[in-house]
Amino acid sequence: MLLEAKQIGFRYERDRPVLRGVDISIQSGEIVGLVGPSGFGKSTLSRILAGYEQPHEGQVLLDGAPLPASGFHPVQLVFQHPEKAVNPRWRMSRTLAEAGDLDASLLERLGVQKEWLERFPNELSGGELQRFCVARALGRGTRFLLADEMTAMLDAITQAQIWQVVLEVARKENMGVLVISHEKHLIHRLCTRVVDLTITHEKT
Numbered sequence: 220m221l222l223e224a225k226q227i228g229f230r231y232e233r234d235r236p237v238l239r240g241v242d243i244s245i246q247s248g249e250i251v252g253l254v255g256p257s258g259f260g261k262s263t264l265s266r267i268l269a270g271y272e273q274p275h276e277g278q279v280l281l282d283g284a285p286l287p288a289s290g291f292h293p294v295q296l297v298f299q300h301p302e303k304a305v306n307p308r309w310r311m312s313r314t315l316a317e318a319g320d321l322d323a324s325l326l327e328r329l330g331v332q333k334e335w336l337e338r339f340p341n342e343l344s345g346g347e348l349q350r351f352c353v354a355r356a357l358g359r360g361t362r363f364l365l366a367d368e369m370t371a372m373l374d375a376i377t378q379a380q381i382w383q384v385v386l387e388v389a390r391k392e393n394m395g396v397l398v399i400s401h402e403k404h405l406i407h408r409l410c411t412r413v414v415d416l417t418i419t420h421e422k423t
C-alpha cells in the first residue's frame with residue numbers, strides 16, 4: 220500500500236500559508252522520519268495525512284484513492300498529548316473498544332495493567348494513558364501509523380518499551396510508520412528514510 224500527500228498547501232489564517240507544495244509518501248513496511256524546525260508544519264501535515272484536516276491545495280491518497288470518510292481509519296495518528304485524544308468521560312475499556320478487536324497480547328506487551336481498564340483518563344498518568352492511545356492506534360485495520368512526538372513526554376525506558384512493541388507490530392502487519400520527532404537519535408535508530416520538511420517545502 221502507498222500513502223501519499225501530493226502538493227499539499229495549507230493555512231490556518233488567510234495569507235499565512237503553513238504548508239506549500241509539500242510532497243511525502245510512505246510505503247507499507249517503511250519507517251519514515253519527518254523532521255524540520257519547530258513551527259514548520261510537521262504536526263499539521265500529520266493531521267492532514269490522518270484526515271483530520273483538509274488541505275487547501277493538493278490531495279492525500281491511499282493507493283491512489285481518497286482517504287475513507289467513515290469506518291475505522293486505516294491511517295492512525297498518535298500525538299504527544301494523550302489527554303487530548305480520549306473522551307474524559309469514558310472508562311479506558313470503552314476508549315480501547317474504538318479500535319475493535321485487539322490482539323490479545325498487545326495490552327500486556329505495552330505494559331497496560333488490567334485494573335487500568337476500568338479507570339477514567341484523569342486517573343492515569345500521561346505515560347499510562349499514552350499506552351492506551353498507542354494500543355488503540357494499532358487496531359487490526361491500521362495500515363499506517365503516524366507518531367507525532369508520540370513518546371516525547373515519556374522516560375527513556377518507557378519510550379524504548381513502546382517503540383519496541385510498535386516496531387514489532389508494524390513489521391508483523393507490514394504497516395508503514397511516520398516518525399515525527401526532534402530527537403535525532405530516535406529518528407536515526409528507527410527510520411529507514413528521513414524526509415526533511417525544509418527541503419520538501421516549496422520555496423517562495
Ligand SMILES: Nc1ncnc2c1ncn2[C@@H]1O[C@H](COP(=O)(O)OP(=O)(O)OP(=O)(O)O)[C@@H](O)[C@H]1O
Pocket residue numbers: 231232237255256257258259260261262263264
Ligand atoms: N489551530 C491553529 N491555528 C492557527 N495557527 C496554528 C494552529 N495550529 C498550528 N498553527 C501554526 O501553524 C504552524 C505550524 O504548526 P505545527 O504544529 O504544524 O508545526 P510543527 O512543525 O509540528 O511544530 P513543533 O515542532 O513545534 O511541534 C505554526 O506557526 C503554528 O503556530
